[in-house]
Amino acid sequence: MADNTILIKNAVILDPNTDYDEKKDLLINNDLISEISDNISDENVDKVIDATGKILLPGFINTHTHLSMTLFRGLADDLALDEWLNDNIWPMEANLNGNYCYIGALLGAVELIKSGTTTFSDMYFYMEDVAKAVEESGIRAVLSYGMIDFGDEEKRKAEIEKNMALFKNCHDAADGRIKVFFGPHSPYTASEELLREVRKLADENDMKIHIHVSETQKEINDVSSEKGLRPFEYLDSIGFLGPDVLCAHCVWLNDNEIDIIKKNDVKISHNPCSNMKLASGIAPVSKLLENDICVSIGTDGASSNNNLDLIEELKTASLLQKVSTLDPKVLTSDEAIAIGTINGAKALGLEDEIGSIEVGKKADLILIDTNNANMIPDSSNLSSNIIYSANGSNVDTTICNGQILMENKKLTTLDEQEIYDKARKAIEELKALL
Ligand SMILES: C[C@H]1O[C@@H](n2cnc3c(O)ncnc32)[C@H](O)[C@@H]1O
């Protein structure tokens, strides 16, 4: 097959790994960044994008979502996790099917692409249908099936089979854009037997693990009373933790647990909006960063956030650390950019492929238009303008795996209106089933 080339001209590049002091041209050859230099000829190039007045960044990486939960946006607000999940979300999820999850995932993909996210890490149900939405939208994803057994042996076997089937069917699918992890839901919904089995199978199959840990004080109390240990102490005691484990939330951590996280090189997905909305608490992110722990960012589902805008999430993360430590110097805009890009890639074990703008890496890129009221004056501090002033609606162009998914704010792979119509219908049907 002939090569497909895209040339991005005159780009001001903002990258966490590299300091570019002048405008550059960047050439994409099929799925990869093949050249970055001062002046690349547009001869024999299939497509040229003029990036004048735009900032070029790596696509953002959302390391903790439940994408199909876009269908439940705004349906159970102003509640704490326990009541939100047990009395509202789980009853609605009982009526889900593959088609609803597919439509919810498409709706989520539209929102992600429009706000500059090129990779998301998801834990949910009917994941083969979510994979179909990923395949069609052109976005990159790490998918895990949310396993819950509550100690029931039969359920445990069935849950593990579902996650393994997802791995066999979808790992490396969609031209390698889809990876599959294990998704044991949490230490309070997954039994010790399930967690031990997941650890064993993860080692045997070279799979990584995505789990919720230490989200609320209630979780700390419940796990402590049942196991005599706090959640991270318990997970460490059963040999579950390792560099391949991505833990969402991590709000309630004592110093010993921070040492355990560091010792095991566990990866963190910080979810500040969800933690604030469910009044779960404030994760000690600046302390984790001081300890060189890999902190990435996630929105959680759209029902506890209530959007998937990663730029807003990064601003919230930064402001929340400043106000909770009473130190304005913590979690700077430069650190926020790294958390949203290269740290996300490291958290997913994909740092050799994505997360920064480098020759040989996948062409997962976004352009942010500076010709907007909230972006003027043009700051010499680009990260400040992106994190503190911008939001997802300033994203103009989104490219994933060398394919343009949005150009000049117009989606190329998905029919927005058709998806909105289908999502509205699905939500009405789900509400009627309650
Ligand atoms: C996969 C399951 O996880 C549920 N979920 C969504 N958000 C959260 C959260 O913040 N903590 C715990 N569980 C969560 C989702 O509704 C699915 O049931």
Ligand SMILES: [Zn+2]
């Ligand atoms: Zn979650």
